[in-house]
Amino acid sequence: MLPSRSTTDTPTPPSKPEPFRAEDWLSIPVTNRSASEVFARELQSRGQFLARQDRWDELAAEMSAADADKQVTSNGTPVTDLLAYGARSDVIQAVEHALAEGAPANSASLIDGVSGLEEVLNEHPGDAMLAAVVALTHVDMGWAWRGTGWDSIVPRLNRERCAAHFDRATDVLAPYARETRSSPFLMAARCALFAGRRIKNLRVADEYERLIDLAPNNHRHMRAMGTQLLPRWFGTYDELELEARRTASRTQGIWGAGGYAWVYFDAIAMDEEACARIDVEFFVDGLRDIIKARPDQEMVNLLAAYCAVALRNGMGLDEGADFVRAQICSNDRWLIRDHMTEIHPLIWAHATDGFDNNARITSPSRFAARGRADALHVIADLFRDEISRGLRVTFTPDGPRVEA
Numbered sequence: 232m233l234p235s236r237s238t239t240d241t242p243t244p245p246s247k248p249e250p251f252r253a254e255d256w257l258s259i260p261v262t263n264r265s266a267s268e269v270f271a272r273e274l275q276s277r278g279q280f281l282a283r284q285d286r287w288d289e290l291a292a293e294m295s296a297a298d299a300d301k302q303v304t305s306n307g308t309p310v311t312d313l314l315a316y317g318a319r320s321d322v323i324q325a326v327e328h329a330l331a332e333g334a335p336a337n338s339a340s341l342i343d344g345v346s347g348l349e350e351v352l353n354e355h356p357g358d359a360m361l362a363a364v365v366a367l368t369h370v371d372m373g374w375a376w377r378g379t380g381w382d383s384i385v386p387r388l389n390r391e392r393c394a395a396h397f398d399r400a401t402d403v404l405a406p407y408a409r410e411t412r413s414s415p416f417l418m419a420a421r422c423a424l425f426a427g428r429r430i431k432n433l434r435v436a437d438e439y440e441r442l443i444d445l446a447p448n449n450h451r452h453m454r455a456m457g458t459q460l461l462p463r464w465f466g467t468y469d470e471l472e473l474e475a476r477r478t479a480s481r482t483q484g485i486w487g488a489g490g491y492a493w494v495y496f497d498a499i500a501m502d503e504e505a506c507a508r509i510d511v512e513f514f515v516d517g518l519r520d521i522i523k524a525r526p527d528q529e530m531v532n533l534l535a536a537y538c539a540v541a542l543r544n545g546m547g548l549d550e551g552a553d554f555v556r557a558q559i560c561s562n563d564r565w566l567i568r569d570h571m572t573e574i575h576p577l578i579w580a581h582a583t584d585g586f587d588n589n590a591r592i593t594s595p596s597r598f599a600a601r602g603r604a605d606a607l608h609v610i611a612d613l614f615r616d617e618i619s620r621g622l623r624v625t626f627t628p629d630g631p632r633v634e635a
Contacts, residue, residue: 253604253611256618259626260573261603265529267305268577271313274304278317287351290318291360298360298416306529307449311416315360319368322348327375336388345372352403359407363420369400370423400424415446422452425459435465436474440481447482450521453493460494461502468508471498479517487520488513499555500541500585507551511558518562522570531566532575532606536582539563539609544585567613572628574610576602 264272281290296302297310304310322344329340348365355361373396376389385393401424404417411417422442425435439456446452460466460474471494479490486493492514499506518534538560546553580602614624617633625632 253607256622257607257610257614257624257626259571259607259610259624262528262573262575263577263599265306265575267308267529270304271306271308274310274313275317275320278314279320280317281314282318282321287355287361290314290364291355291358294360294364294416298414301415301446303448305527307451307525309415309419309446309449311360312419315364315367315416318364319348319371322368323371323375326372330375336392345369357406359410359414359417362403362407363417366400366403366420367423369396369403370420372396373400397424397426412441413445415442415449418442418445419452422455422459425465435459436470440474440477443478444481447485450486450489450493450496453478453482453490454496457494457496457498458501461498461505463502468505471495471505472508472510476513479513486517486524488517489521489524490517492517492521496537497586499552499559500537500545503545503549503552506545506555507549509555511555514559515562518566522566526570528571528573529575529578531570532573532578535563535566535571535609536579536606537586538566540579540582540605541585544583563609564613567610568631570630571610572626572630574603574606576600576606578602579606 277293278290281287281293294311294314297314302310304313325340325344329338334340345365345368348368352358352361352365373393376396377385377393378389404411404421404424407417411421418438419442422435422438425438436456439452439459442452443449443456456474456478457471458464460471462468466474475491475494478494479486479488482490491510495505495509495514499509518538521534522530542556542560546556576599580598583601583605610624611618614631614633617624622633622635625634
């Protein structure tokens with residue numbers, strides 16, 4: 232019979248270290264829906280409701296009034312844009328779903344929705360607002376067919392379908408050139424056409440300048456111009472730099488040096504040469520002036536996520552660009568330490584995708600959870616020295632507080 236082993240003879244297995252969890256050391260409010268995001272959703276739902284009820288005259292009147300008064304949400308999104316998106320959202324979502332499921336090109340799910348909107352246009356001739364809704368539906372469908380990849384990897388059929396939708400959008404908007412001169416919404420729709428078709432003897436910068444002058448508070452137009460002025464589209468690096476400086480000068484009363492940063496915002500995230508050429512000091516001054524102009528938490532989260540996540544995505548592709556990226560990315564430190572009081576997960580999740588408006592989100596809850604995790608990871612890394620000493624970081628309305 233074997234002798235029994237005492238418990239003292241049994242070696243105690245080494246305990247595994249607990250995995251690091253940022254939330255154990257950080258306490259920061261998480262805002263899944265800000266007040267402006269809730270309002271934006273209400274406006275989209277309003278546009279969707281009016282379209283479903285065939286109350287097109289009412290929709291057009293509300294859009295026209297909002298456009299004339301240049302009404303925006305608290306984060307600067309035009310009310311007209313949100314109503315228009317809601318009105319076409321059923322059609323776009325059906326098309327995106329059909330394409331994701333591999334529906335054939337002549338499938339009813341790809342045709343019926345936009346055909347119905349074309350009928351609305353026929354029933355309301357001369358209505359610029361409804362024409363823009365139909366034109367933007369074709370623009371969205373064009374992007375759904377094409378995606379955001381380089382032409383070399385997009386199938387020929389997809390490129391042809393995209394081009395056809397952009398051509399139709401151009402035809403729909405063509406009769407409203409006069410109204411476009413004074414309408415931010417129509418001018419933005421006109422500029423949206425440039426991404427899908429090349430127009431001879433058209434200087435894209437001039438068109439965007441008109442749009443920015445109509446709506447200087449809307450940074451999205453400046454960002455779009457910067458992207459369109461990359462050499463892969465319609466501009467040159469010299470033209471991009473010139474327009475960034477001109478925009479900063481023209482919008483100085485609103486954004487300070489921020490116009491320069493906005494024009495380059497997306498361009499340097501996707502183009503290494505543009506990134507390597509940028510005036511870093513001017514760009515960072517622009518970031519600081521943007522926060523002075525718009526110190527709300529949506530803006531703080533947008534700029535912090537840009538520096539900490541979106542701009543870092545291109546690291547390692549070009550030595551010159553990496554040097555510039557590192558300098559700009561380091562600004563996440565003061566943005567978070569000096570200005571952040573809450574996390575907006577959706578902004579951080581979109582930053583991981585490079586703020587790609589055409590990215591397909593299959594699960595909003597998982598998308599938001601990913602954004603929250605990314606934000607917590609970045610914040611924990613910024614406070615790693617404090618956390619390594621066993622201190623806890625609590626974010627308050629007055630900023631972060633470090634305590635045992």
